Amino acid sequence: MKEPECFDRTQLLKFRRFIQSCQLIFHNDLAHVSQDRNKALYATSFLIGRDPEWIEPYLPNFNNQDPNYLSNSWNLFESQLFTLFRHPNEVRKSEEELDSLRMKEVVHVSLYIANFRSLVSGIGDWGERAPIHDFVSIALPSFKN
Incomplete structure (x- = not known):
């Protein structure tokens, strides 16, 4: 290894x-x-x-x-x-990248999921905000097309 x-x-x-x-x-x-x-x-x-x-x-x-x-x-x-x-702005950076994450038509869904999970892990405590909501709201428009 x-x-x-x-x-x-x-x-x-x-x-x-x-x-x-x-x-x-x-x-x-x-x-x-x-x-x-x-x-x-x-x-x-x-x-x-x-x-x-x-x-x-x-x-x-x-x-x-x-x-x-x-x-x-x-x-x-x-x-x-x-x-x-740890990067002092890691959470904020992950949130910004998550907000700008889009699933492009030419990208396989597994790559989108890997990117999403990586960004979610950088945020840590979600509090009231559920990560599944962001996943669906970002990916759903791509699935509709």
């Missing part, structure tokens, strides 16, 4: 893809990354530029056995990565 591309904060729009690549590796290679600490170390090894500097204060205590310690919980570690490296 292909390793994730190295990531630095100058590529904020690629952050979600970096996390997804790490997760694919974790699901595929359980022998090497079965523990959350190994997952945290693995992901950290692909941070380049100045990005690995944020982990330096944690390194002396990386063997801390406390389950709530950053290196012992992939969910906590991933959450910290999102806080630090």
